Amino acid sequence: MGIIKTDRLVFEYTRRDEENQIEEVMRAIDGVSLDIKEGQFVAILGRNGSGKSTLAKHMNALLFPTDGVIWVGEKDTRKEENLWDIRQTAGMVFQNPDNQIIATVVEEDVGFGPENMGVPSAEIWKRVQESLEAVGMTAYRKASPNHLSGGQKQRVAIAGVMAMRPRCIVLDEPTAMLDPNGRKEVIRTIRELNRAEGITVILITHYMEETVSADRIFVMDGGEIQMEGTPREIFSRVKELKALHLDVPQVTELGALLASGGLPVASGILTVKELVEELEKARESGARVSYTGASGDKRAEAVSLDKEPVLELREVTYKYGTGTPMEVKVLKGISFAVPKGQFLSIIGHTGSGKSTLIQHLNGLLKADSGDVLFHGESIYRDGYDKKALRGKVGLVFQYPEHQLFEEDVFTDVCFGPKNQGLSKEQAEERAKEALRLVGMDSSFYRRSPFELSGGQKRRAAIAGVLAMEPEVLILDEPTAGLDPGGRDEILDQVEKLHEEKGMAVVLVSHSMEDVARYAERLIVLDRGTIAYDGAPKEVFRHYRDLETMGLSAPQVTYLAEELRKIGFSLGGDITTVEEAKSAILREFAGAEGEEDAGTAGD
Amino acid sequence: MLRDITLGQYYPVASPVHRLDPRTKLMGTLVFLISLFVSDGWPCYLLATVFLAACIKISRVPIGFIFRGLKAVIFLLLFSVVFNIFLTDGDVLVRFWIFKITKQGLIQAGYMAIRLIYLIMGSSLMTFTTTPTSLTDGLERGLGFLKAVKVPVHEIAMMMSIALRFIPILTEEADKIMKAQMARGADFESGSLIKRAKSLIPLLVPLFISAFRRATDLAMAMEARCYHGGEGRTKMFPLKYAGRDAAAYLILAAYLGAVIALKVIF
Numbered sequence: 001m002g003i004i005k006t007d008r009l010v011f012e013y014t015r016r017d018e019e020n021q022i023e024e025v026m027r028a029i030d031g032v033s034l035d036i037k038e039g040q041f042v043a044i045l046g047r048n049g050s051g052k053s054t055l056a057k058h059m060n061a062l063l064f065p066t067d068g069v070i071w072v073g074e075k076d077t078r079k080e081e082n083l084w085d086i087r088q089t090a091g092m093v094f095q096n097p098d099n100q101i102i103a104t105v106v107e108e109d110v111g112f113g114p115e116n117m118g119v120p121s122a123e124i125w126k127r128v129q130e131s132l133e134a135v136g137m138t139a140y141r142k143a144s145p146n147h148l149s150g151g152q153k154q155r156v157a158i159a160g161v162m163a164m165r166p167r168c169i170v171l172d173e174p175t176a177m178l179d180p181n182g183r184k185e186v187i188r189t190i191r192e193l194n195r196a197e198g199i200t201v202i203l204i205t206h207y208m209e210e211t212v213s214a215d216r217i218f219v220m221d222g223g224e225i226q227m228e229g230t231p232r233e234i235f236s237r238v239k240e241l242k243a244l245h246l247d248v249p250q251v252t253e254l255g256a257l258l259a260s261g262g263l264p265v266a267s268g269i270l271t272v273k274e275l276v277e278e279l280e281k282a283r284e285s286g287a288r289v290s291y292t293g294a295s296g297d298k299r300a301e302a303v304s305l306d307k308e309p310v311l312e313l314r315e316v317t318y319k320y321g322t323g324t325p326m327e328v329k330v331l332k333g334i335s336f337a338v339p340k341g342q343f344l345s346i347i348g349h350t351g352s353g354k355s356t357l358i359q360h361l362n363g364l365l366k367a368d369s370g371d372v373l374f375h376g377e378s379i380y381r382d383g384y385d386k387k388a389l390r391g392k393v394g395l396v397f398q399y400p401e402h403q404l405f406e407e408d409v410f411t412d413v414c415f416g417p418k419n420q421g422l423s424k425e426q427a428e429e430r431a432k433e434a435l436r437l438v439g440m441d442s443s444f445y446r447r448s449p450f451e452l453s454g455g456q457k458r459r460a461a462i463a464g465v466l467a468m469e470p471e472v473l474i475l476d477e478p479t480a481g482l483d484p485g486g487r488d489e490i491l492d493q494v495e496k497l498h499e500e501k502g503m504a505v506v507l508v509s510h511s512m513e514d515v516a517r518y519a520e521r522l523i524v525l526d527r528g529t530i531a532y533d534g535a536p537k538e539v540f541r542h543y544r545d546l547e548t549m550g551l552s553a554p555q556v557t558y559l560a561e562e563l564r565k566i567g568f569s570l571g572g573d574i575t576t577v578e579e580a581k582s583a584i585l586r587e588f589a590g591a592e593g594e595e596d597a598g599t600a601g602d
Numbered sequence: 603m604l605r606d607i608t609l610g611q612y613y614p615v616a617s618p619v620h621r622l623d624p625r626t627k628l629m630g631t632l633v634f635l636i637s638l639f640v641s642d643g644w645p646c647y648l649l650a651t652v653f654l655a656a657c658i659k660i661s662r663v664p665i666g667f668i669f670r671g672l673k674a675v676i677f678l679l680l681f682s683v684v685f686n687i688f689l690t691d692g693d694v695l696v697r698f699w700i701f702k703i704t705k706q707g708l709i710q711a712g713y714m715a716i717r718l719i720y721l722i723m724g725s726s727l728m729t730f731t732t733t734p735t736s737l738t739d740g741l742e743r744g745l746g747f748l749k750a751v752k753v754p755v756h757e758i759a760m761m762m763s764i765a766l767r768f769i770p771i772l773t774e775e776a777d778k779i780m781k782a783q784m785a786r787g788a789d790f791e792s793g794s795l796i797k798r799a800k801s802l803i804p805l806l807v808p809l810f811i812s813a814f815r816r817a818t819d820l821a822m823a824m825e826a827r828c829y830h831g832g833e834g835r836t837k838m839f840p841l842k843y844a845g846r847d848a849a850a851y852l853i854l855a856a857y858l859g860a861v862i863a864l865k866v867i868f
Contacts, residue, residue, distance in 0.1 A: 060826050084828055092826040099819035102827075104612060104734045104767050111838035113827040124838045142614060146770050160827065364781050387787050395785040402775075403782040405807035415804065419787030450811070464786060 001074055002037040003168050003200050004059055004090065009033070010067035011054055011223075028054040030223035031068070036202065036216075038167065041194045043211035044204045045234075046220035047245035047483040048454050052204045055220070056172045059202065060092040073167060088117065091161030095173040097153035098145075106148075106156050107132070107141040113164040124163075131162035134197065135189050149350065151182025155189055162193070168200035169193070175207065176481050179350045179510050181550055183207070206483040208235070209249045212270045219244065236268030245485025250513060250555040250577050251275045257581045262289035263588060272555060276562045279584065283568075291582070291589035303521040303535050309337035309373075310472055310504055311393065316360055316370035318353075330356045332528040333370070338472060341502040343495070345515040345536075348525030349550035354508050355398075357525065358474050361506070362386075362393040391420045394470030398477045400461035401454070409435070409452070409460045410445035416468040427467075434467035435460075437501075438493055455486035459493070466497070473497065474506040479514070491518055516540065516554045516575035524551065537573035556580040611770070613730040618846065619661035620731045624740025626847045627728050633854045634724045637861045638717045645864045647716055653857050654720055654727075663730045671726040672719060679718055686711035734766035736839060742832075743841050756832030764820070772813060779808045 011029040046052040057063040061077040073089035075082040103109035114124045132138045135155040175183040194201045217234045219227035238256040255269035318331040330353045359365040363386045406412035417427035438459040479487040522539040524532040526549040532539045543553035560574040570583045692706030742759035783804045
């Protein structure tokens, strides 16, 4: 028996109405049997609501099976006397870094578990020291958790679990709320713990790239285990994964596309290096394909700026904590214009000033110096109607579902238009249209926003801003915390709005893959200044510079670079999977193809 | 205004005041409060000023930080000053309509203001120099005798420390929700009192929901880390009095004695 074993595990959530009558029984886990060996790195993948978090909570005896058995460290969780043993055997790290840190100083928080277990003080000290070292947070032991980044907070949470000396750590979507660097930081830490300390790691996630180095992957959906195998076995089933709302790394997807295009590429490609090797082999073996497809190169090489600007920033500067010793210059002279109907993306490392910047666009923050113009008129003019401006420049904050407050979705969406002073009928008209735009039909109108799924809540919240009929729609990380399926849904809807309504879109994002796919123009913010401003293709040419700013380019851009090193010509800049596919296939398509590639690359 | 609440924020520097046992600091704050209320006449207040200034100096907390805590109570302060000015009987200095300002009123108001300001400054100094955890540890141990009469001292202390940890988080959250609703055209600043109270609904509902969500999460995280009440718990920093605490108690006793002496003499 492994360290964690389940036998036909079933768990049902029971919803009761006010009279305590059973209203609905939902089966979150439906007959899961698995066996996890000590020392392994296991990943459990699944979309939001697939039952993976419920399963994780069973491993820590936070939930108990409705039917079936789960043994943790060979102990049955249903026996009450095993409870504390089980929680010490399998430590648990949760999704939200803020909601699992109890103390106000890092070291005190790490000591919390051992304190509860009744470990003597001197021993607690030793454990705190060792755990902080293991996650590389020793330098912050006296710091307040409020001053740490998301990735650092998660490392503290991991240290807090390590201090309990568990044999196994269960991490329930530990990276869902982090930026890409925080994500890497956390994954590196847990891999290191697994390798160096031999701790069993169970990582629950919906990011496929985090599972590449796992020993074993389980894919869950609808409360059942749908797939099980090594990363290579799982990653070779691209189509099935997509059907389960999951996503594979760009190179895996590209490998599958190339194989179906006729190239001898093995299935289940995990890294850039592997795909490069495969293509090198294919070239040496003289593989040829017939490919007459378009260049796949729909995106412009440069940004057109001839449209009249809707919004314009001129030399905007902004400081936080003016007059205190902690004064920070967040924006240092930002100038750019948003032309009518443009899809603009702002990228930047956490702390580069993105969120501060977008709050200037609708006058929520006032610049210390410089000017913001809306249709050529300064919004800082005396008596300027800021409320009207906020209707025209719609701002969707990060996690917008946290601002829902009305009894039902429809009333909530009416809130914006009503504030604009519209009549009830007009407001309702607007709300209907906005909900249609985000793909929510009348069956949602009277439902409480709090009983919707994560993705639906977010769409309702976005509709709340759309109902004001903005000319410019600003979205701050609209896909944060969503699974890949939910992410695509939101971004496709935004793209549709942009195309159908001619709405200018400002998308703040951490995902280079997303901005490469959707944006016409990229602005790269670095420590309060604009580092680059241009078409995604232009900007990603500077990927080495981007790396020094804590950013990166899409994975396929790196692949193209590696391929060029070994003599592939690959015309044009490559920033999306489609572009990479057609460039590579053209390369293998022989003479006519080469010509094609030559012209496309100019 | 929410951002001005500095009470409950720790200022991390190393100083002799920071190193004192939290029980000593709690007692010190209590003694200082008592001294403010027994004080009468300027010599007493002068001594209190010197004492407070010395403590702040030794604590190495920037004075600006301590003053900032006053912003949150400015209304209370004005209120009590105005009341004292107008409602104290004595030698009338100015009289208009039904109001009169007396000499005693002015003095009384001045003293009241000083008392309140020092009270806030003194207690903020304590929270600035004591981590919430050790503060609650101090309370838990200092009030431990109440356990005998079935007061859940440990639970109260734990609740306090969690509240202190989440004050800044929820403050930030409130700020975020407020901005998000303003982006949807909400107006928190104008209109009648009733309208303004009503305009708080879009802020308060999401804030409470968020607080409940965080509470559920936190409870689960605590359980996962084997929290099961104060029973059988050990401490990473068991409270132990040191030599400097004895010295601090001596100074406190001397200070209180001096204040009483000054009150009697003048």
